[in-house]
Amino acid sequence: MATPFDAILGNLGTISQLLFTVLFIALFFGFGQKLQMRQFLWEIDKGLRRLDMFRNSAKDLTLKTVKEIGKPSTDPGPQINVLMEQFLISPVDMDPAGIVGKIDHLLDVRDAKFKEDVRRIAPGADSSQVMNLENLVEASWALNTIYRIIRHFYLMGKKTNSIFIIIQLQALLPLIIQEAEAYLGAAKAFAEGQPIGDGIGPLVASRLMKDKEKRKVEKDVVVAETMMEDRRVIALKAEGPGGNVGKPGDAIKTIIEENVGKVSMVVMVDAAVKFEGETSGEISEGIGAAIGGVGTERFKIEQEATVHKIPVYAVIVKESIQEAITPMKKEIMEAGEKVIERIKSLILERSKPGDTIIVAGIGNTIGIGQ
Amino acid sequence: MSQPKPRSGSSIVITIVAAVMAVVGLYTIGLALNGNLDPTIQILYFTIAVLAFTFVVLSFTRMRRGVRIGAFTPPKVLSVVKCGQCSFKQIKNFALGDFVFKTLGKCTQCTTGDLSINGIYTEGSPKK
Numbered sequence: 092m093a094t095p096f097d098a099i100l101g102n103l104g105t106i107s108q109l110l111f112t113v114l115f116i117a118l119f120f121g122f123g124q125k126l127q128m129r130q131f132l133w134e135i136d137k138g139l140r141r142l143d144m145f146r147n148s149a150k151d152l153t154l155k156t157v158k159e160i161g162k163p164s165t166d167p168g169p170q171i172n173v174l175m176e177q178f179l180i181s182p183v184d185m186d187p188a189g190i191v192g193k194i195d196h197l198l199d200v201r202d203a204k205f206k207e208d209v210r211r212i213a214p215g216a217d218s219s220q221v222m223n224l225e226n227l228v229e230a231s232w233a234l235n236t237i238y239r240i241i242r243h244f245y246l247m248g249k250k251t252n253s254i255f256i257i258i259q260l261q262a263l264l265p266l267i268i269q270e271a272e273a274y275l276g277a278a279k280a281f282a283e284g285q286p287i288g289d290g291i292g293p294l295v296a297s298r299l300m301k302d303k304e305k306r307k308v309e310k311d312v313v314v315a316e317t318m319m320e321d322r323r324v325i326a327l328k329a330e331g332p333g334g335n336v337g338k339p340g341d342a343i344k345t346i347i348e349e350n351v352g353k354v355s356m357v358v359m360v361d362a363a364v365k366f367e368g369e370t371s372g373e374i375s376e377g378i379g380a381a382i383g384g385v386g387t388e389r390f391k392i393e394q395e396a397t398v399h400k401i402p403v404y405a406v407i408v409k410e411s412i413q414e415a416i417t418p419m420k421k422e423i424m425e426a427g428e429k430v431i432e433r434i435k436s437l438i439l440e441r442s443k444p445g446d447t448i449i450v451a452g453i454g455n456t457i458g459i460g461q
Numbered sequence: 462m463s464q465p466k467p468r469s470g471s472s473i474v475i476t477i478v479a480a481v482m483a484v485v486g487l488y489t490i491g492l493a494l495n496g497n498l499d500p501t502i503q504i505l506y507f508t509i510a511v512l513a514f515t516f517v518v519l520s521f522t523r524m525r526r527g528v529r530i531g532a533f534t535p536p537k538v539l540s541v542v543k544c545g546q547c548s549f550k551q552i553k554n555f556a557l558g559d560f561v562f563k564t565l566g567k568c569t570q571c572t573t574g575d576l577s578i579n580g581i582y583t584e585g586s587p588k589k
């Protein structure tokens with residue numbers, strides 16, 4: 092008698108074939124995406140834990156440094172937590188006329204408040220240490236913010252089960268982690284007051300200023316005069332060795348006005364982001380105001396240069412974003428000498444003896460005096 | 462790429478799936494090699510086997526890379542000390558409070574020049 096079992100046994104080939112076809116389709120078409128999404132989520136989770144580790148170590152470093160240098164009488168932890176969550180509301184840009192001034196004002200207020208807060212948390216720190224601590228807190232703030240944003244999108248992706256959010260996050264995560272790692276390196280450099288790659292501009296300016304009489308103009312900018320190839324060179328940089336970028340836009344404006352517009356050229360020296368595959372420490376020459384940031388300083392320089400018809404040249408040193416905010420690499424430091432040579436030839440080609448030239452070293456001057 | 466952290470849940474599940482796929486692959490290969498089968502079905506089995514093995518291979522190569530969890534090592538920072546008068550030059554480890562153009566007192570070699578820090582840098586790490 093044929094039992095159902097026999098029937099199954101007799102058709103084993105067909106059944107297994109059917110089974111495998113279904114399994115195949117399920118695994119590679121239907122379930123595959125789900126499986127991949129799981130895998131992506133796990134990867135993001137791993138990355139997120141790493142970012143958490145970064146932000147915690149930056150925070151610990153900040154606390155430790157504040158306690159060591161600042162000698163606070165109370166526990167600075169809660170106050171640092173408040174600083175970590177700080178935010179800035181950018182002005183309305185529906186009617187953009189005059190927005191640069193607004194942003195500039197906002198940044199000034201933020202800067203002053205930040206400095207004031209840090210000084211209160213760390214009463215024992217001297218002025219350049221306050222600057223370094225401020226930079227350190229900012230690096231921790233950046234790490235904290237990166238973590239919060241990534242966590243937000245991770246949880247969003249998980250909640251909505253949206254593969255597009257997850258794929259984007261997974262694709263960007265390695266880059267974000269790399270950047271976070273650089274911020275952690277920056278935090279270490281700031282805690283100890285070491286020059287960073289971005290400091291190449293101030294380093295060049297300080298080499299020009301060496302043993303010359305210095306004076307302060309504008310907010311945290313020092314200026315010195317020197318002679319180069321029979322031209323009067325006015326070098327300027329942010330005041331070091333505390334971590335500071337100063338306001339070179341205002342300083343350049345002041346100097347041009349002091350010289351009643353009789354400036355034959357402005358040369359700006361800055362670090363610039365290289366493309367992947369290019370050599371760090373390579374020098375490149377261009378036209379225009381080489382200065383990063385929100386754009387307020389660049390705006391001022393461009394405006395002043397246009398009013399007085401002064402050409403602005405840029406000499407940049409190529410480096411990666413990571414190199415720009417971590418301790419200065421040897422090849423970048425050595426590029427400084429070549430930059431000075433470049434400035435010399437630029438001056439020879441584009442000006443006459445007796446002319447006045449402004450050389451501005453742009454960047455964070457941490458660990459670089461004058 | 463060092464990976465000191467133990468493998469997390471994702472790797473374990475992927476390993477299990479990969480093992481299942483390996484079994485599936487072996488089984489289908491066995492079925493396909495069974496001579497008295499319709500050629501189209503044979504081809505189907507072969508395809509499944511190949512795909513299953515591909516999954517196994519891919520999942521293992523994938524696990525090798527993935528997000529690196531290496532310990533962060535701060536770079537070694539050095540200060541270059543130079544004399545303003547003679548050719549004295551010394552490279553020392555960065556000390557807290559060092560900055561470029563900080564003066565460090567008189568030179569030990571010529572006793573007249575002032576020693577100062579001329580540069581602070583880090584040697585590029587070998588990785589990358």
Ligand SMILES: [Zn+2]
Nearest residue numbers: 544547568571
């Ligand atoms: Zn000497």
